[in-house]
Amino acid sequence: xxxxxxxxxxxxIMFRDRSNVFFVFLMPLMLxxxxxxxxxSGGEARLGVVxxxxxxxxxxxxxxxxxxxxxxxxxxxxxxxxxxDVERGRLEAGVVIPEGYGEAVRTGSAGTLRFVSRPGLTGxxxxxxxxxxxxxxxxxxxxxxxxxxxxxGSLDDTLARADRTxxxxxxxxxDVTTVGEENAxxxxxxxxxxxxxxxxxxxxxxxxxxxxxxxVSRKLGIAGRMLSTPTPVRTILAGEALGxxxxxxxxxxxxxxxSALLFGVDWGSPxxxxxxxxxxxxxxxxxxxxxxAAFRTEQQVGAIGIFLSLGLAAIGGSMMPLEFFSPALxxxxxxxxxxWANDGFATLVLEDGGVGDILxxxxxxxxxxxxxxxxxxxxxxxxxxxxx
Numbered sequence: 306x307x308x309x310x311x312x313x314x315x316x317x318i319m320f321r322d323r324s325n326v327f328f329v330f331l332m333p334l335m336l337x338x339x340x341x342x343x344x345x346s347g348g349e350a351r352l353g354v355v356x357x358x359x360x361x362x363x364x365x366x367x368x369x370x371x372x373x374x375x376x377x378x379x380x381x382x383x384x385x386x387x388x389x390d391v392e393r394g395r396l397e398a399g400v401v402i403p404e405g406y407g408e409a410v411r412t413g414s415a416g417t418l419r420f421v422s423r424p425g426l427t428g429x430x431x432x433x434x435x436x437x438x439x440x441x442x443x444x445x446x447x448x449x450x451x452x453x454x455x456x457x458g459s460l461d462d463t464l465a466r467a468d469r470t471x472x473x474x475x476x477x478x479x480d481v482t483t484v485g486e487e488n489a490x491x492x493x494x495x496x497x498x499x500x501x502x503x504x505x506x507x508x509x510x511x512x513x514x515x516x517x518x519x520x521v522s523r524k525l526g527i528a529g530r531m532l533s534t535p536t537p538v539r540t541i542l543a544g545e546a547l548g549x550x551x552x553x554x555x556x557x558x559x560x561x562x563x564s565a566l567l568f569g570v571d572w573g574s575p576x577x578x579x580x581x582x583x584x585x586x587x588x589x590x591x592x593x594x595x596x597x598a599a600f601r602t603e604q605q606v607g608a609i610g611i612f613l614s615l616g617l618a619a620i621g622g623s624m625m626p627l628e629f630f631s632p633a634l635x636x637x638x639x640x641x642x643x644x645w646a647n648d649g650f651a652t653l654v655l656e657d658g659g660v661g662d663i664l665x666x667x668x669x670x671x672x673x674x675x676x677x678x679x680x681x682x683x684x685x686x687x688x689x690x691x692x693x
Contacts, residue, residue: 353390366402366438381399403418509614516596518548549594581663585642621646623647646666
């Protein structure tokens with residue numbers, strides 16, 4: 306119970322500064338949102354369709370657009386709102402089938418569609434698909450008008466015959482072969498990629514920042530007063546360790562749950578994700594114990610600790626996916642615990658791996674944690690004993 310009380314004291318000291326609540330809990334979620342928005346949709350591009358013509362030919366064109374592969378097509382109500390949604394990024398592109406489209410097509414004129422898109426490659430590719438769909442519909446209409454002129458009958462009847470004939474014709478088979486490595490992000494959402502990286506970055510950064518509590522405790526004489534009571538040094542060490550681990554674990558669980566709820570992040574195997582989280586929280590807690598015993602002032606933690614945290618995060622793949630690293634940099638990444646943690650989360654999220662696939666990652670992280678806790682406990686014990 307004393308160890309838990311000591312852990313609680315440390316957490317209260319840290320959160321006396323209300324800004325820590327923002328940096329520990331809210332800022333990571335904001336960065337997940339920013340990174341996800343910058344990375345792109347990661348899945349199907351979104352196309353909105355507004356049908357202003359109530360006729361059957363406009364409905365045919367809309368149905369053709371809804372069948373486009375690789376697109377998430379939705380029916381919208383207002384053309385002005387459609388343009389605004391494209392401008393704000395809710396949609397990658399939009400199509401308006403204007404009033405009078407059906408009448409223009411029946412009289413042999415060109416039916417005009419209005420297409421709007423966001424600048425960039427995605428909008429261009431959606432535009433190719435929309436033009437292809439409009440071209441297919443134009444060819445069917447041309448064939449149907451010719452049949453109506455030669456054999457008689459209405460355009461609707463010849464269109465129905467053209468559709469039946471098209472369904473009876475043999476299709477074209479396209480064999481697709483992937484050359485090189487398959488895109489690892491093909492089946493992931495825009496937020497899946499950066500969530501694990503931000504989780505690893507902030508758990509370690511917060512743990513290092515939490516080492517300030519150990520320094521403040523020494524400066525205020527809290528550690529010395531605890532030693533003047535019937536409290537063994539090992540209990541103090543256990544309490545400080547629990548405080549560092551508890552904060553990291555609470556932050557990690559909140560980020561996992563919050564990102565899944567707010568952004569739909571898929572963390573893969575629950576047991577694997579929690580296992581990696583716990584293992585890396587132990588690493589962060591051990592690093593905080595070492596920093597809290599080795600540094601003498603809060604300014605040292607603010608300078609050296611944060612620089613070390615961000616440097617390890619950059620080398621370990623928390624600022625750019627490991628898949629984009631050169632072979633030499635990727636090898637260097639696995640000299641850091643961040644590299645093993647990020648690789649483990651990538652295995653769970655991008656490769657649909659399970660606990661068995663990340664056992665090496667868990668083993669290395671636990672080894673890092675054991676070394677750091679052993680060193681931190683030794684340094685902190687020596688510091689406490691010298692303060693008596």
